[in-house]
Amino acid sequence: MKSQSQTLVVAALLVICGTASAQAPSPPPPSSPPLNASVSDYGTTFIFSPPPICPKCVETELGFESVSGGSREIPAVVSFAPFKTNTDVSLLVNLIDSESAAGDRTVQFGNRFDFVLRQQALQKGGFLLSLAPRGAFFARGGGGRAGVTAGPQYSRGNNLIAANFTWTGAIGTSASNPKSDYQGLADYFRTLDRRGTALFLGFAHELTAGQQTVGTEEGVVIPLRNGQVEIETAQLDLNTQPLWQFQTRVIMNWGKILARK
Numbered sequence: 660m661k662s663q664s665q666t667l668v669v670a671a672l673l674v675i676c677g678t679a680s681a682q683a684p685s686p687p688p689p690s691s692p693p694l695n696a697s698v699s700d701y702g703t704t705f706i707f708s709p710p711p712i713c714p715k716c717v718e719t720e721l722g723f724e725s726v727s728g729g730s731r732e733i734p735a736v737v738s739f740a741p742f743k744t745n746t747d748v749s750l751l752v753n754l755i756d757s758e759s760a761a762g763d764r765t766v767q768f769g770n771r772f773d774f775v776l777r778q779q780a781l782q783k784g785g786f787l788l789s790l791a792p793r794g795a796f797f798a799r800g801g802g803g804r805a806g807v808t809a810g811p812q813y814s815r816g817n818n819l820i821a822a823n824f825t826w827t828g829a830i831g832t833s834a835s836n837p838k839s840d841y842q843g844l845a846d847y848f849r850t851l852d853r854r855g856t857a858l859f860l861g862f863a864h865e866l867t868a869g870q871q872t873v874g875t876e877e878g879v880v881i882p883l884r885n886g887q888v889e890i891e892t893a894q895l896d897l898n899t900q901p902l903w904q905f906q907t908r909v910i911m912n913w914g915k916i917l918a919r920k
Contacts, residue, residue: 705844705861705876705893706823709789709810711747711777714740716914721754726895727903729759732769734908745779770799775808785814793827802831804840817850837868848880855882861893872896876904886911 712718720736733755740747753769773795781788789810796803806827813820822845829836846861861876878891886909893904 705863705874706821706846707775707777707791707808707810709777709779709787709812709821709823711745711779711789712738712740712912713914714743714745716740716912718910718912718914720908720910722889722906722908724904724906729764731755731757740914747777749773749775749777751775768798770797772796772798777810787812793825795827796830797836800833800835802829802833802836804829804836806840819848819850821846821848839868841866846876855887856880859891863893863895871898873898878906883909883911885913 716739718736718738720734720738722734724730724732724734732753734751735754736749736751738747738749751773752771755766756769757764757766759765773793775791775793777789777791779787780790789812791808791810792806793808794803794805804827806825808823808825810821810823812822823842825840825842825844827840829838832838843864844861846859848857848859850857857880859876859878859880863872863874863876865872872895874893874895874897876891876893878889881888881890889906889908889910891904891906893906895902895904
């Protein structure tokens with residue numbers, strides 16, 4: 660099941676994303692999303708789906724994200740699986756990044772590009788584990804990030820639990836590109852009918868440059884022919900400066916459509 664994160668789900672796949680002191684820290688600069696908001700992610704949920712897409716398939720995601728405080732984004736993901744093995748490659752970016760500061764709104768193309776190589780490493784019964792080396796670079800300001808995600812998943816009957824554990828390190832540290840970033844994200848899905856309609860609940864924890872944040876989310880997955888619509892609300896940075904996030908996204912698998920006779 661497709662979920663993102665990142666911001667980082669990043670994006671989601673940031674990921675996915677969807678991301679996480681006596682004295683409250685200063686708010687992030689207008690050009691930076693909340694720590695546990697997706698930069699671009701796989702789906703609207705905190706996690707990206709551990710299983711790669713079907714071999715020889717192409718899948719796209721396009722959505723809308725709004726965070727209280729004035730941030731508006733249109734995240735997009737393209738995934739393709741050129742091999743016969745359970746491996747795919749994804750590119751994540753915000754097509755439009757609109758930020759508001761002091762009454763002024765700035766609209767521009769997203770600054771961050773994420774690349775993820777997702778490989779199914781183990782499957783036994785209802786358990787599945789994928790490993791995903793990943794990297795990112797910033798179009799404005801230079802620098803980048805590199806790291807890896809471990810994505811376990813367990814399903815039984817109508818229930819599914821999936822998680823992402825991600826660590827990335829900076830290539831060229833700066834105020835907006837911290838030396839290290841750890842994210843622990845988990846979602847529980849409950850399928851409601853044969854079509855695949857599902858509800859989900861999630862939790863996010865992030866440790867970036869010594870600052871910890873946590874968040875929660877809830878949403879629904881509505882299946883389409885060869886795709887699905889995801890709608891999510893999230894409560895971000897609950898332990899520092901709480902923010903609300905809303906996302907909706909359409910995910911389509913074009914490989915299956917093009918192969919249909």
